[in-house]
Amino acid sequence: MIFIDLEHKKPTDNDIPNWTPWTQAQWDTWLAKSNRLIEELAALEAAGQHEERNALIDSNSAHWGKLKEWLLALSGGKCWFSEVRELYSHYDVEHFRPKKEAKELDGTKRDGYWWLAFDYMNFRVCGNVGNRKKGGWFPLQNGSLLSTYAEPCEESEARYLLDPIDDDDVSLIAFDEEGKVIPYPGTSAWEQLRVEETVKRLKLNEHVPLTEERRKVWQKVDGLIEDFHRAKTRCAAGNNPAAKEKLKSVRDGIRKMTNPSAELSSVARWCLLLRNDPQLSRLVG
Numbered sequence: 001m002i003f004i005d006l007e008h009k010k011p012t013d014n015d016i017p018n019w020t021p022w023t024q025a026q027w028d029t030w031l032a033k034s035n036r037l038i039e040e041l042a043a044l045e046a047a048g049q050h051e052e053r054n055a056l057i058d059s060n061s062a063h064w065g066k067l068k069e070w071l072l073a074l075s076g077g078k079c080w081f082s083e084v085r086e087l088y089s090h091y092d093v094e095h096f097r098p099k100k101e102a103k104e105l106d107g108t109k110r111d112g113y114w115w116l117a118f119d120y121m122n123f124r125v126c127g128n129v130g131n132r133k134k135g136g137w138f139p140l141q142n143g144s145l146l147s148t149y150a151e152p153c154e155e156s157e158a159r160y161l162l163d164p165i166d167d168d169d170v171s172l173i174a175f176d177e178e179g180k181v182i183p184y185p186g187t188s189a190w191e192q193l194r195v196e197e198t199v200k201r202l203k204l205n206e207h208v209p210l211t212e213e214r215r216k217v218w219q220k221v222d223g224l225i226e227d228f229h230r231a232k233t234r235c236a237a238g239n240n241p242a243a244k245e246k247l248k249s250v251r252d253g254i255r256k257m258t259n260p261s262a263e264l265s266s267v268a269r270w271c272l273l274l275r276n277d278p279q280l281s282r283l284v285g
Helices: 024-046 050-059 061-065 068-074 128-134 189-201 208-236 241-258 265-273
Strands: 091-095 101-103 109-111 123-127 173-175 181-183
Touching: 024 050, 024 061, 050 061, 061 091, 068 091, 068 123, 091 128, 123 128, 128 189, 173 265, 181 189, 208 241, 208 265, 241 265
Parallel strands: none
Antiparallel strands: 091 123, 101 109, 173 181
């Protein structure tokens, strides 16, 4: 999982790699339609027409689809949850808070967050391997506040699902050398439960090609670390152009693998930072 600063990004931004910015008029038009659709949903909700409300959401899926390429550009073309491009299958614009119904841990259902169906701040990019298993899964901790259209309080909900646009949530994720997602050491029992449930629901460990690729990244970084220390030792003995060139190559490799745009860069970073070596830590991209 990688942090996406969605709160401070817009499709009109001209500093996003591989993205052709929208004009302000295009963005204003998109937002205006979103607001209009939300008003229509609210009217149907007030009339008790839930089926019609949900049908309106479904019939306008192309509206959030228009943001798909922009959302992908924000992550360098990676799924925001798995951090890979192809291994997690095709991309979906996923609604973080489900739009029609929300499922609890025991499978019981409550009404969804229909008023967020066209709010881009509720959009995430997710490979459909995880998104299709997640479905409307969005359990809250017992006793949690529950956001509604009349009294919105999404920021106060105690949710299980980790969110890529929440830096604190992303920091709860760590990895082991076998390619498995694990809770960050020292996290609380509730935080560990959140990690475990998110991993299970999004198949972040169950999807074998994904865990295998994480394992390969870990092994590759391990090899670069060993090469780094060997080259440093040879350089310390005196002028050694070959060792110095090798050291440069290794540094470049580490920076490339830990760059946020690289696939599974969070795995590479964790493997590197786990060594607690200042010389290595400063190479993190």
